[in-house]
Amino acid sequence: xxxxxxxxxxxxxxxxxxxxxxxxxxxxxxxxxxxxxxxxxxxxxxxxxxxxxxxxxxxxxxxxxxxxxxxxxxxxxxxxxxxxxxxxxxxxxxxxxxxxxxxxxxxxxxxxxxxxxxxxxxxxxxxxxxxxxxxxxxxxxxxxxxxxxxxxxxxxxxxxxxxxxxxxxxxxxxxxxxxxxxxxxxxxxxxxxxxxxxxxxxxxxxxxxxxxxxxxxxxxxxxxxxxxxxxxxxxxxxxxxxxxxxxxxxxxxxxxxxxxxxxxxxxxxxxxxxxxxxxxxxxxxxxxxxxxxxxxxxxxxxxxxxxxxxxxxxxxxxxxxxxxxxxxxxxxxxx
Amino acid sequence: xxxxxxxxxxxxxxxxxxxxxxxxxxxxxxxxxxxxxxxxxxxxxxxxxxxxxxxxxxxxxxxxxxxxxxxxxxxxxxxxxxxxxxxxxxxxxxxxxxxxxxxxxxxxxxxxxxxxxxxxxxxxxxxxxxxxxxxxxxxxxxxxxxxxxxxxxxxxxxxxxxxxxxxxxxxxxxxxxxxxxxxxxxxxxxxxxxxxxxxxxxxxxxxxxxxxxxxxxxxxxxxxxxxxxxxxxxxxxxxxxxxxxxxxxxxxxxxxxxxxxxxxxxxxxxxxxxxxxxxxxxxxxxxxxxxxxxxxxxxxxxxxxxxxxxxxxxxxxxxxxxxxxxxxxxxxxxx
DNA sequence: TTTGTTACCGATACCGGTATCGGTAACAAG
DNA sequence: CTTGTTACCGATACCGGTATCGGTAACAAA
Numbered sequence: 001x002x003x004x005x006x007x008x009x010x011x012x013x014x015x016x017x018x019x020x021x022x023x024x025x026x027x028x029x030x031x032x033x034x035x036x037x038x039x040x041x042x043x044x045x046x047x048x049x050x051x052x053x054x055x056x057x058x059x060x061x062x063x064x065x066x067x068x069x070x071x072x073x074x075x076x077x078x079x080x081x082x083x084x085x086x087x088x089x090x091x092x093x094x095x096x097x098x099x100x101x102x103x104x105x106x107x108x109x110x111x112x113x114x115x116x117x118x119x120x121x122x123x124x125x126x127x128x129x130x131x132x133x134x135x136x137x138x139x140x141x142x143x144x145x146x147x148x149x150x151x152x153x154x155x156x157x158x159x160x161x162x163x164x165x166x167x168x169x170x171x172x173x174x175x176x177x178x179x180x181x182x183x184x185x186x187x188x189x190x191x192x193x194x195x196x197x198x199x200x201x202x203x204x205x206x207x208x209x210x211x212x213x214x215x216x217x218x219x220x221x222x223x224x225x226x227x228x229x230x231x232x233x234x235x236x237x238x239x240x241x242x243x244x245x246x247x248x249x250x251x252x253x254x255x256x257x258x259x260x261x262x263x264x265x266x267x268x269x270x271x272x273x274x275x276x277x278x279x280x281x282x283x284x285x286x287x288x289x290x291x292x293x294x295x296x297x298x299x300x301x302x303x304x305x306x307x308x309x310x311x312x313x314x315x316x317x318x319x320x321x322x323x324x325x326x327x328x329x330x331x332x333x334x335x
Numbered sequence: 336x337x338x339x340x341x342x343x344x345x346x347x348x349x350x351x352x353x354x355x356x357x358x359x360x361x362x363x364x365x366x367x368x369x370x371x372x373x374x375x376x377x378x379x380x381x382x383x384x385x386x387x388x389x390x391x392x393x394x395x396x397x398x399x400x401x402x403x404x405x406x407x408x409x410x411x412x413x414x415x416x417x418x419x420x421x422x423x424x425x426x427x428x429x430x431x432x433x434x435x436x437x438x439x440x441x442x443x444x445x446x447x448x449x450x451x452x453x454x455x456x457x458x459x460x461x462x463x464x465x466x467x468x469x470x471x472x473x474x475x476x477x478x479x480x481x482x483x484x485x486x487x488x489x490x491x492x493x494x495x496x497x498x499x500x501x502x503x504x505x506x507x508x509x510x511x512x513x514x515x516x517x518x519x520x521x522x523x524x525x526x527x528x529x530x531x532x533x534x535x536x537x538x539x540x541x542x543x544x545x546x547x548x549x550x551x552x553x554x555x556x557x558x559x560x561x562x563x564x565x566x567x568x569x570x571x572x573x574x575x576x577x578x579x580x581x582x583x584x585x586x587x588x589x590x591x592x593x594x595x596x597x598x599x600x601x602x603x604x605x606x607x608x609x610x611x612x613x614x615x616x617x618x619x620x621x622x623x624x625x626x627x628x629x630x631x632x633x634x635x636x637x638x639x640x641x642x643x644x645x646x647x648x649x650x651x652x653x654x655x656x657x658x659x660x661x662x663x664x665x666x667x668x669x670x
Numbered sequence: 671t672t673t674g675t676t677a678c679c680g681a682t683a684c685c686g687g688t689a690t691c692g693g694t695a696a697c698a699a700g
Numbered sequence: 701c702t703t704g705t706t707a708c709c710g711a712t713a714c715c716g717g718t719a720t721c722g723g724t725a726a727c728a729a730a
Contacts, residue, residue: 005477007715007717008716008717009717017680018680019680019716019717019718020679020718021678023718024679027718031677032677032678032679033677033679036678036679048472050451050452050472050476051717052393052715052717053452053453054398054453054715055393055716055717055718056452056717056718057717058389058390058393058685058687058716058717059684059685059716059719060685060717060718060719061685073414073415073417073418073421074414074415074418076411079408079411079413079414080408082433083408083435086435095434095449096433097432098417098431098432100418100421113385114430116385117386117387118388118389119387119388119389137385140340140383140385141340225620227616227619227620230620255620259620259622281560281561281562285561285562285594286594287594287597287598342685342686342687343687344686344687352709352710353709353710353711354686354688354710355709355711356708356709358687358688359688359709365708366708366709367707367708367709368707368708368709371708371709386686386687389685389686389687390685390686390687390715391686391688392687392715393685393686393687393688393715393716393717394686394687394689395687395689395715
């Protein structure tokens, strides 16, 4: 019951066999007599032996790691993706390793480099907008690369997500169909959250096609939050009180907008319609429903993990593919 | 520009020097002539060389990993803790590796074993209620162990968090001081979320001291969510309509409770007071404020990371210590 | 008795880095 | 001309496992 970490060598010595035999006994591979196997297992147990994965992976030239890079942890969306990945990896013996890029491309590159140095068996990254040098690194790694959440761009190999441009377009069409004409926009951190920007751009394309444009907008450089959504909505409505609809960069912001309207006594959605994006549980539990597109983020994580498993299992299997999800719009009553 | 991963050996060959010199040049340690350094750097650049951390760590007998085990990702509280840890580790070159135990002790043991096999420099685990064999593994690892969130128990060495028993007591006292007498309880997954259980127990201790008890309670085995809080509140109020206060296992549940009351037209907090736990951003942005104790979860993560860094930097530094946070209660107007 | 077979186990060479020790060349000092 | 000193670099031995090859003992078959 020493105080130091014990090695296979020590276990072998304690069991009176060679290192190699101890290794075989513990892994249960190839021929080891029942007698010696038990001796080794007992010794390992007594020494609380925990194998050294560094040595294992270096020697066997493979790891059980799946690297995952997400931009943030503060928005519940990404933890949900991670949960999905965790579920998708379950039972495979694979272990997810997470990194947070803070929506920063330089930081993302460093994190990806760092992750790759651990020789993961696959890597899952958020979005398709990595700069060229990051993409080169990913290609050079010669492991399956799965890009998630976004589809608007050129994937390195696998791609699972939804088109945010189209999501914005669809929402715009739905709101116009519901008779809304004086629309405003509230967003945050659009320079960093590129997917939110793509939704806005898609939305504006449809407005333009219909001879319309946002009457007014409020955009802040801080990250999204309920409080920020509330504040910006107050400002927006102070400037243009007669909007009949506001599109938000996401549900957090939209929820803040709803609370602002409730305090102002504006009937939602009769007088003003609040539209967000994500379909958070929160949005669906609100006393007054807001319009939203449900992004299947947990499923995206799960599918990404499954793709990773398959690609790892048969490296020369099928060609990389793209899996398309289409968000479902809810919370808009008929026109 | 080959297709395979390149090794230090190859970089060295390309630069016309030995492996050892290439290693020195890349790390910038000890003496290498400016000339050769540049040759090596160039070769590494051209080959997109990414070091192999497995080899590095095996050879140098240390890693830059900090293992982190949390019970869940579905509750925003833990992502926030992880964000704190990420921030606390920033600039140290350390890399956090997360595992999710799903509130399952057996799974937690397996995950901890798995994490330890990567030879992390420190490990951060949630709670103090690990079974004996898990604790033995942690001790045997001979690395700093930091247990977070909870204080009610015996730590392995470092401990950062708050007393959930006391948090429950404090909330009970505050609510009684505010004149509430007919109290109900709504909770979920108490058999797994032990900290929620400790809060409830603390709350009940104070009730008992004042000759009171929960008039009625609703407990579900599912995990907390706004929707569940809403449903259980409806059930609870159907059974006992004249409660003047409900204590919830956390803010998600309490938010659901608030929405239920809003739909029933019960004035909050005049007619009925809603009390949760965590002090989520959501809770503070709600149109009607609920009572809550703010848990400094992000700070807990940050402090835990700092402790880990210190303990790694000087392994024989100070003795393990306990850092106590006291949640602040908000949202209760005077009696 | 010789020859195969089978079951089990050990020696050795890696995996891709780093630590350590020592060697060589150039130049200054004695 | 010898001796030190300094700057730079390479050989070698690990780190803790696994793959691979081969060896030994026991027993059956020829």
